[in-house]
Amino acid sequence: MFAKLLSARLVLAAAALAGVLTSGLATPSTALAQIPYLQMNAAEPKYAAIVIDANSGEMLYDKRADSPRYPASVTKVMTLYLTFEALSEGRLKLTDRVSFSPHAAAQAPTKLGLRPGDSISVDEAIRAMTVKSANDVAVAMAERLGGSEGRFAALMTLRGQELGMRNSRFVNASGLPDSRQISTARDLAILSRATMRDFPQYYSYFSITGFTFRGNYIRGHNRLLSSMPGFDGLKTGYTTASGFNLAGSAVRDGHRLIAVVLGGSSTAWRDNNMEDLLTTGFDVLKRRSHGERTTIAANLYEDEPNGPIMRPSTEEGDGDQAGLKIVLTDNPAPPAPLKLSPSLRAAQQSAAKTTKPAKGEWGVQVGAFKSKGLAREQLSLVRSRFAKFVADAEGAVEGAAGGSFRAQFQGLTAEAARGACRAISAKRQPCLILAPDRG
Incomplete structure (x- = not known):
């Protein structure tokens, strides 16, 4: 039944990597099993970042871009990628209904808080994920597309590998705490670029600053959408273990850059760092066009977040991941062929x-x-x-x-x-x- 919900391409990919599906949530893939991420390496900060040219894919800046990190709610970009894919293939319509199972309704905040048996439209579900980062909606969508959240998470991992996300593994659709769910700054930049490249007709959802749901206005918490000219997405995230995360993109003078910041010490620090990276990146591109040889790193004052992780507001919440520990290591091995x-x-x-x-x-x-x-x-x-x-x-x-x-x-x-x-x-x-x- 699950295979009927998937496109033929993803069915072939699932068959080729059957070990991921058969092991389900129990065992990490061979590559990711080699990462001792349940141990704490207190000597190295959580911060990681990358900047890439959205058109060419060229990396313009990186800081620990391949070290494993918890993606938190940036995970939802992959959930949305598969949602957009289903829409583009005709397996889903914006007017279709997404029902809430007891499992979906029971997810931790942030969420819409609907009861089991209630439903919303696909359009409302997308807005709830991009603006409110609703965990219950992400799970409901996963069940709608994959039959169960576990099967959908296996599909997320498979699709990520096909996109080139070599060091990522997903075990849930929301980004709520789970020590097995890891990614990297580079992989999340690859995902961000693929989303805007493959589904430009749906990318504007990431620019929404708020929406009205059943008479209540829900305001988003991606502050750069309102404060930084040219910034138009993508997704924030936070857990205690991950720190403050943001995958973002901006356009200036006809150029688009993508940046990912992971492990910020506060919302303000993360947003300021994102703006600094993108602004410096655009300046570097302009100076290069005039023949100057320079880099983002050469022009950026790097002040890493060494202070304590601050608690987010309730608008930011992805749940609490304080009990999880992480080691920041070198690149994991590539996936099996x-x-x-x-x-x-x-x-x-x-x-x-x-x-x-x-x-x-x-x-x-x-x-x-x-x-x-x-x-x-x-x-x-x-x-x-x-x-x-x-x-x-x-x-x-x-x-x-x-x-x-x-x-x-x-x-x-x-x-x-x-x-x-x-x-x-x-x-x-x-x-x-x-x-x-x-x-």
Whole structure:
């Protein structure tokens, strides 16, 4: 029944990574199981940050961008990504109803506080998640799309890996406290960029500063939407363990930047740091356009939040995560390789009969896009930058259900695929190894 709720593309991904689904919430993936995040490393602060160019994906600044962190309610960006995906594929309409189960209604604040059996429209649900960060609504939407929150969380992890979120694992849809739910500043920037790239028609939901629900006006707590020119999203988050988080984006002079700030010591500190990063980033881009060689780091006064974590207002609340502990470590290992679908392998074998013999049955995937043109551009970019590793590979754009197009290099040996992905990933570009399907 669960598979019927998913697009064919996500079903194939779920089959290829069946271990994630079968283990459910009980066991972390191999990569994430290696992170000893239940121990405290008091010597290193919680703060992590990154700034990227939304158009090119170029990283302009990073500070511990690959160290594991608790995402808190920034998690809801992934819940919303899958909601937007269902809308764009016709599996969901803005006027559809989202019902509240006893499990959804029982979630900790912040929430709408609806009773079991009550329902709201999908449009209201999206507003409640982006503006109020309603945990009960996030769970209700997860159950609406995935059948259960646990299954939906497994799908969140799978979709994240497909987007290139190499070091993230989700076990709930809201971001409420759970020591197994971790991400990184880089992964959350990848998710933010994918959301605005893949679903621009729904991105404006992140700019809403408030909405009226059943006669009551609900005001949001993303203060930069009102105070910083050009700032138009995305999502705040807070737990005691995570500190004050924010994934944000702004546009200035035709350029869009994305920044993620994790582990701030207060709402004000987090917002000020976000504004400093973005403002400095725009200044750097302008100076570069005039031939000056400079960086954000060279122009930013870095004053990390070393003071105590302050309690948020009730408007900010994601719940309390004080009992959880975290160690801030180096990059986790990459996820296990995805397997090629039987149809793709059959196509490769058929092509091999009429063309020169392939050098191997392995491949690498360097992105998934909403149009063939974008996928071809990515192939061209990767081939020009990593010709040494993919010169003998065949570039291909593989269509999938739901309108997604995967940019892949096929016909590699296992050794060549691993080497190519290692080199591509080292430059902070998404890459997944595609193993041949032996069964």
